[in-house]
Amino acid sequence: MSLQQNPILVTGATGKQGGATARRLLADGIAVRALVRDPHAPSARALADAGAELVTGDFDTPATLDTAVAGAHGVFLLPPAAFGPNGWQADVEATRGIAVIDAAKRAGVQQIVFTGVASMTDDAAWGQAGKGDIEAAAATSGLRYTLLRPVRFMENYILRGSPLDGIIDGVQKHLFPADQPLQMIAIDDIAAFAALAFADPDRFHGRTLELAGDAITPVAALAAITRATGYPVHYHEVTEAEADAMGEQIGNTWRLLRKSGGWRADIPALREIHPALSTLESWLTTTGAAKIMAQQDNDRHAATSMAP
Template identity: 45%
Template sequence: MSADNGPVLVIGATGRQGTATAAALLERGRSVRAFVRNPDAPQARRLRDAGAELTVGDLDGEESLRTAMDGAHGVFLMLTMMDGVHISLAAVADEERRGKAVADLAAKAGVAHLVYSSLHGVGAGSGIEYYDAKEHIEDHIRALGLPATVLRPVSFMDNFATYNRPARDGDHLVLALPVPPDLPMPLIAIRDIGRFAALAFDRPDEFLGRTLALAGDIPTPTRIAETLARAAGLLPRAVQVPVEQIRAFDEQVGKMFAFFNSRPAPAIDVPGLRAALPDLMTLDAWLTATDWPL
């Protein structure tokens, strides 16, 4: 672990990735400055109780961002394209604008290390608007010459406890995904995104200037269903949901799965990632660590 040479500002601190990053930094003895809108919100209070300093502001408030960066050694940046439970083009445009603004302010403040959490598949010519917005933020960071690390996580294992929670049908666990049952589906635990961010801040000589795709396991939906069913004491069943059904609910997510199903995911060096983070979680390890409930 490197010496703490100043706080790391965590933007998106009350979100899942921001919370994981703050926790990983605090575990390593780093000072954390959490950027929050409401310091009395439950997650903000939990961050404060864990040892983070809270700084209050808004991503559309340049002065509050400038104040938050004052004296910060590093910045972790994670932005959302969500508008409620959907991805809207207006929210995507806001994300791009905010990401570029944070990068501009970090450059002016002389931040020593920016870690930006982007998305695996960015730069692959998907034509998906929210992928393009993240690519534009990445490009802007590079154009500014910012000392930075870009993380590109894949689908979250944690979604099997929320958005992609399987159902029970008698003695079967039914996993419904808009992905062919035999197509490899890279997965990462959100906790490990935070731990890689903390690792990047601790080992800048190793991580500065790098773009890192993050996955801890690359199972097929069939194997995911088998793994989850085994944990639940049930029989597995993987069902492919039509992409059009997803597109009817959310156009952007539908485009994402159509792209994912038609183009093999860019290769991810999981052994190399595990060399850097030896306890990088597989799906089995994540189930054990989270005491996953059906």
């Protein structure tokens, strides 16, 4: 398939959302330029092998951003979130995102698609402040822009290295109320909405899309995973005291979830735009169950090999 001449610059290209978006655009015949910090890293080389042009740059080095956006038609914007010992560093995240928008304006880029995080009532407690500043900069940039706000990823069921989420020893631990529907989205669907926005800039200009593909209680979700994988898994709802012990930001989020009722994406309206929008069941059937099973198999093998 031939590629269009002017590329889309994909930031965060070696991460989950950026990587999925780069692959989706390439599959659609769109030229992709991937912003990477290390062009020799395996994830960067995989993008190059898939047909992406690599450009080395860093959000904290603005001069490299001018090089990255030069000649680009559009930008998929996903600056690294900044989270320090005292919580979200909104100013750092905002500075990074706005630097890309400013570079895009100087370069004559046509369009920005920014992906942030879904909103609740008190966005600051969820870490939305920096993302809100980036959204405002995109809206006043004079460029065509689309704002994507995804909820929790379905892929978080295979997360590792976090005190919350993932499935460890048959248990998923999180802040979400066990009996309250939890909205979730497959990462490939975020990429699909980004690709739709780039394909039809006029239709999606100025739109803010809260993205979710399903809403199912954590308990029901773990039951579905049990059925799909054959591994019995269970949900543990973190208490307020446990959340506070993990840090002020975690405790605030625990309370926000119960005060706000969680995210409010309009899933039927999203499915009208993207009919193939994944449910948890369809995600498990296509890719999710196999990934969870492989991870659980590895965990059991590791536990067996370490046993005396």
